[in-house]
Amino acid sequence: MYLHHVAAYIPAAVVTNEHFTRLNGLASDWIIERTGIRERRKAGPGENANTMGVAATRALLAELPSFDPAGIDLIVAGTYTPHDTIYTAAHAVQRDLNINEIPTVSISSACSSLLNAVEIVEGYFALGKASRALVVVTEHNTAYNNEEDTIAGHLWGDGAAALLFTKERLAPGDLHVVQVMTGGAAPVGKADEAVTLKPIEKGIVMPFGRDVFQQACTYMTRITQQLLDKNNLTVEQLTYLIPHQANLRISANVVKQ
Structure with missing residues (x-):
């Protein structure tokens, strides 16, 4: 399995640490010391997990002018901040690409959604059920965030990424995926209530x-x-x-x- 290309979309609106200084009295240096975060992006009106996933996919294809998107035979999307739990980000991307009757899957597994999505691709490739897969990960954290939360309100931002995986190498610069390892940590510590x-x-x-x-x-x-x-x-x-x-x-x- 190979990673052929990666592209991203981030909203235009920038939220700096100073915003939380004014809102909650949290010093910018304090936030940087504890998280390394200096700014985060915030989706604008009309933007959501679906639209950002579509935007990331369009960015990816714009950077691959010779690639025919009709060759995509699997779409997997991951998010824990969905806009719609039925017409998911994966379906929004499929509709935008106008590719009918291909496997279209959405997954939500917290921080590991990206890696679990890649594992799904790995399985489809191994079973011979797909050969060119689009993985889209998209998060609209600010839709669910309370900025006045002094514990974690300053942590969250929005954005999306699109990754094109292929069963066979398409170009010399493709990255060979040697191994993917994941493991849920639900039994550990305060996993049931920490986030x-x-x-x-x-x-x-x-x-x-x-x-x-x-x-x-x-x-x-x-x-x-x-x-x-x-x-x-x-x-x-x-x-x-x-x-x-x-x-x-x-x-x-x-x-x-």
């Missing part, structure tokens, strides 16, 4: 951020080492380690370990 998004009750909240931080640092370090061991590699042989993680403190902690 929640209950649309009917309330928006996204993170009452136990320290638990999230500790578990993320432990899990990312352990799974990275397991992945290296399975492929007979050492940390010293790596050129890049790119965490799927927006919190700079977590990434720095993992690198240190």
Whole structure:
């Protein structure tokens, strides 16, 4: 399996740390020290998880003028902040591409939705049921966020990405996906209440951020080492380690370990 291309869409509206200084009295330096975040993007009127997913897909195809989107035979979308749970982001992308009667799947598995989406692609490829897959991940966090929440209101931003995977290599620069490893951590720590998004009750909240931080640092370090061991590699042989993680403190902690 190969990763042929990646593109992204981020909304135009920028929300700086100073916004939360004015709103909640949180100093910009305090936010940077604890998260590394200096700014985040916010979807505008009329934008949502579906529209941002479509925009990311259009950006990807615009960067691949010689690629025929009619060759896409699988669409997988991931989000935990859906605009519509029936006409999902995957279906919005399918409709925009006007590709009928191909598998179109949406998944919601919190922070690991991207990797789980890639695993779904891996399965379809292995079964011979697809050969060119579009993965779209899109989050509209601000639709569910309470900016006045002094614990976590400053953490969330919006955006989307589109990734094109192929069963066979299309170009010399394609990245070979050697192995994908995932594992749910629901039994660990305060996973049942550390971060929640209950649309009917309330928006996204993170009452136990320290638990999230500790578990993320432990899990990312352990799974990275397991992945290296399975492929007979050492940390010293790596050129890049790119965490799927927006919190700079977590990434720095993992690198240190």
